[in-house]
Amino acid sequence: MSQTTETTYRVQGMTCGHCELSVREEVEELGGVESAVADRANGTLIVGGSAPHDEIRRAVKTAGYTLLD
Template identity: 65%
Template sequence: MTQLSERTYTVTGMTCGHCELSVQEEVEELAGVTTAHADRTTGTLTVTGTDLDDAAIRAAVAQAGYETGSA
């Protein structure tokens, strides 16, 4: 049985709801991702899923136009 895990990343540059949605949509398209929640107020992205791929998550955030770090 594969267990869900949760990871949190810092995301720089999000300033509005559209920014949050862009990040969430890019990350939620990745294999294994169940949910992604971006919060511009805290500058974080929380990702829940199975077999999460850090490089793929960071690449998806970059594709949305933002940079990530570890929270």
């Protein structure tokens, strides 16, 4: 049985519930993503699964936000 890896990213620019939803929906469309939780208060995105970092970065950018290193 494989384990789901959870990775926490910092996201710049999320200010409301719509922002969280936009980021979550874009990231959840990626192959290998099992879950995504965006939190504007903490400026974080927690992704469960195996999607590559660069794909997550592109999805966050597509949603209109910046993934911080």
